[in-house]
Amino acid sequence: MKRALYLLPVAIFAAMALLFVKGLTMDPKAIPSVLIDRPVPEMALPPLPGRxxxxGLATRDLKGRVSLVNIYGSWCIACVQEHPYLMEYSKSGIVPIHGIDWRDDPVQGAAWLKKHGDPYDRVGVDPAPGRAAVDFGVTGAPESFIVDKNGIIRYKHIGPISPEVWNKTLLPIIRELQK
Amino acid sequence: MKWILGVLMMALATSAFAVNPDEMLKDPAQEHRARELGKDLRCLVCQNQSIDDSDADLAKDLRVIVRERIMAGDSDDQVRKFVVDRYGDYVLLTPPFKGTTLVLWVGPFVLFAGALAVVFGFYRRRRAGDAAAPVTPLSAEEKRRLEKLLKEQGQ
Known part of the structure; x- marks a missing residue:
């Protein structure tokens, strides 16, 4: 019994070490969203010029159908990376994809879509200080939200969408919500 | 002479402020509240800086929005709640005291109390051990060896 007591500090150290090692492998940028299972924030964003x-994108546009809301900007480098996949998924017609052109000059936001292709159903412009994006708890672009038929946010993906993210995470959630 | 200038420059150097003049509120009292609030709100991009310190665009946006809330008549708590409603407790640089943060706040004190208990226990047991240990008299054999040793010393 006494000997077991001497091992206690070692056991505590081992437990803490395990905890810290786990912490090291976690992504500090992946902040859990508090908006999950909450209704889409109130917004009425103007359209892009020439579109x-x-x-434009308003709260009521996100009711009635499952949809994907994608935060992008013409200044956003990682957005270029995910854009071809958004084009592909948009063409498949599985789910309408809406864009929020965040912290951007609308003219440049529109030009960017001309250059890279326009996968979006609706696009709302949210210039600085990005009130709609802050209401969505956005921490950076790109970021994507899955919104259900009742306009409730069900999932948030931080960072570019890759085929892996789409097939393993987003698509199953979308299919489930579409039932 | 140069070194005097150098020392003066170092002495007069202050940290740069991220808050831009065009963001500031006209009312100094309101601006002061905004600054104090901003110091405790985390910049979500550069996570160990406050929005008051950070040059990130999102931090600037949040500074502007905090000032908008203040202008709209929100109390400090209402402003904090506004930001927490969107970004979670994580955005507060001082974590709130509640169920999920209990270990964080109380943990160090519990550990310290535990360590104190161990130290006191150790000393008390040692003292009790000193007093209570029965003194067994030397056996005949031991007495004989002791005398022999003492005699050898005496020579």
């Missing part, structure tokens, strides 16, 4: 009259 048509009623193509």
């Amino acid at each position: 048509g009259e009623d193509t």
Whole structure:
């Protein structure tokens, strides 16, 4: 019994070491969103120039169908990386993808879509200080939210969407919500 | 002479402020509140800086929005709640005292109390051990060896 007591500090050290090693492997940028299972924030964002009259993004546009809301900007480098995949998924017609052109000059935001392709159903412009993005708890671009039929945010993905993220994480959630 | 200038420059150097003049509120009292609030709000991009310190765009946006809330008449707690509602407790540089942060706040004191208990226990046991240990008299054999040793010393 006494000998076991001497081992206690070693045991405590081992437990803490395990905890810290686990901490080292976690991504400090992946902050859990507090908006999951909460309704989409109230917004009525104007459309991009040249994209048509009623193509802005408002809260009511996110009700009735499962949708994906993607935060992008013409200044955003990682957005270029995910963009071809967004084009592909948009063409597949599985889910409407809406964009929020965050902290951007709308003219440049529109030009960027001309250059790289436009996968979006609706695009809302959210210039600095990005009130809509802050309401969404956005920490950087790109970021994507899955919104269910009732306009409730169900999932948040931080960083570019890759085929792996799409097939393993986003698509199953979208399919489940579409049932 | 140069070194005097150098020392003067070092003495007068202050940390650079990230808050830009165009962001500041006209009312100094409100601006002071915004600064104090900003010091305790984490910049989500450069995570160990406050929004008051950070040059990141998102930090600037949050500074502007904090000032908007203040102008709209929010109390400090309401402003803090506004940001926490969007970014979670993580955004507070001083974590709140609640169930999930209990270990964080109370842990060090519990550990310290535990360590104190161990130290006191150790000394008390040692003292009790000194007093209570029965003194066994030397056996005949031991007495004989002791005398022999003492005699050898005496020579």
